[in-house]
Amino acid sequence: MSLSIWMKTLKNYLSKTLRESIPSPHWQKGFHDHVIRSSESYDRKWEYVRDNPARAGLVSRCEDWPYQGEINRLSVCDDGLGPVVRRSPGTFRRS
Numbered sequence: 001m002s003l004s005i006w007m008k009t010l011k012n013y014l015s016k017t018l019r020e021s022i023p024s025p026h027w028q029k030g031f032h033d034h035v036i037r038s039s040e041s042y043d044r045k046w047e048y049v050r051d052n053p054a055r056a057g058l059v060s061r062c063e064d065w066p067y068q069g070e071i072n073r074l075s076v077c078d079d080g081l082g083p084v085v086r087r088s089p090g091t092f093r094r095s
Contacts (some may be wrong), residue, residue, distance in 0.1 A: 001009075015026045036042050053065040062068065 011027050015024065018026050036045060050068055051062045053059050053068075054062040059065050
């Protein structure tokens with residue numbers, strides 16, 4: 001199953017569930033995937049996602065959002081054959 005089809009399926013399922021309590025629309029059209037090529041790239045993407053609730057006006061500071069954190073920390077290493085993303089166990093953390 002492609003990432004695009006998987007995302008469509010996930011959004012469809014969640015929208016059906018949300019429809020009972022939250023009016024549509026639940027999602028913007030489409031999605032944008034990004035290839036993480038370095039630790040710096042990972043950190044930029046993580047900061048972008050972490051800051052979303054503050055950008056959307058849901059909280060004044062991203063640290064105030066109660067649902068943020070990492071379940072698994074990703075690290076990028078290059079063994080000479082190209083970058084590889086590895087998952088290492090992390091702890092869910094709240095700022």
